[in-house]
Amino acid sequence: MAPDPVSQFASWFADAVEAGLPEPNAMVLATSSAGGLPTARTVLLKGYDQQGFVFYTNYESRKGRDLAENPRACLLFPWHPLRRQVRVEGKVTKLPREDSAAYFHSRPYGSRIGAWASRQSAVVRSRDELDARFRELAERWPEDPPLPDFWGGLRVVPSEVEFWQGQIDRMHDRLRYRHTKAGWTLERLAP
Numbered sequence: 380m381a382p383d384p385v386s387q388f389a390s391w392f393a394d395a396v397e398a399g400l401p402e403p404n405a406m407v408l409a410t411s412s413a414g415g416l417p418t419a420r421t422v423l424l425k426g427y428d429q430q431g432f433v434f435y436t437n438y439e440s441r442k443g444r445d446l447a448e449n450p451r452a453c454l455l456f457p458w459h460p461l462r463r464q465v466r467v468e469g470k471v472t473k474l475p476r477e478d479s480a481a482y483f484h485s486r487p488y489g490s491r492i493g494a495w496a497s498r499q500s501a502v503v504r505s506r507d508e509l510d511a512r513f514r515e516l517a518e519r520w521p522e523d524p525p526l527p528d529f530w531g532g533l534r535v536v537p538s539e540v541e542f543w544q545g546q547i548d549r550m551h552d553r554l555r556y557r558h559t560k561a562g563w564t565l566e567r568l569a570p
């Protein structure tokens with residue numbers, strides 16, 4: 380195992396890509412409201428480094444509202460064909476606007492209009508209404524829509540990262556990194 384979880388993640392992520400897993404960067408993001416109600420959904424990992432794990436979303440979506448009132452999250456990478464999973468826990472911070480803008484402008488035009496057209500997680504009357512909103516916004520910005528102020532990146536800053544490897548007889552390997560004042564400590568957990 381690597382001395383820190385991000386280096387170890389890099390190695391397992393490379394294995395997931397190499398193995399040809401569909402959407403190896405898909406991860407389940409769990410959040411909870413201030414009242415303690417948990418929810419989970421899939422998002423795409425768009426970057427990671429020693430600072431943490433980054434994804435992009437609508438800040439006013441259900442997950443966005445959860446994270447505004449309770450900025451803690453758990454990420455789960457379900458790499459079943461490799462008999463592996465990785466779980467990341469930590470605090471969540473917003474990306475600087477310039478970083479969100481750089482990513483937003485790298486997205487296909489339609490996805491950028493889509494971000495504007497979708498009040499993510501709100502109830503919509505019909506598919507037609509959604510499509511009309513898309514067309515209206517595409518007319519407003521025939522090219523280069525700006526970054527919406529309600530959209531951008533979030534970073535999960537890891538405090539614990541667990542690497543799980545399936546083994547025979549359900550005697551799996553579970554190795555957990557925990558951030559302490561002294562740096563990262565690595566512990567083995569019972570399967």
Ligand SMILES: Cc1cc2nc3c(=O)[nH]c(=O)nc-3n(C[C@H](O)[C@H](O)[C@H](O)COP(=O)(O)O)c2cc1C
Pocket residue numbers: 402405418419420421422423424434435436437440441442443499500
């Ligand atoms: C494979 C996959 C990847 C997804 N990636 C994202 C993403 O990166 N960002 C995002 O906002 N929603 C993404 N979604 C949609 C979310 O799962 C979810 O439906 C949406 O963000 C609204 O979630 P919420 O109402 O809990 O906030 C993805 C869905 C799937 C199935």
Ligand SMILES: Cc1ncc(COP(=O)(O)O)c(C=O)c1O
Pocket residue numbers: 423435436486490
């Ligand atoms: C609503 C939504 N936002 C953001 C993303 C992130 O990916 P991309 O920036 O590649 O569209 C996805 C991916 O499925 C998505 O469904």
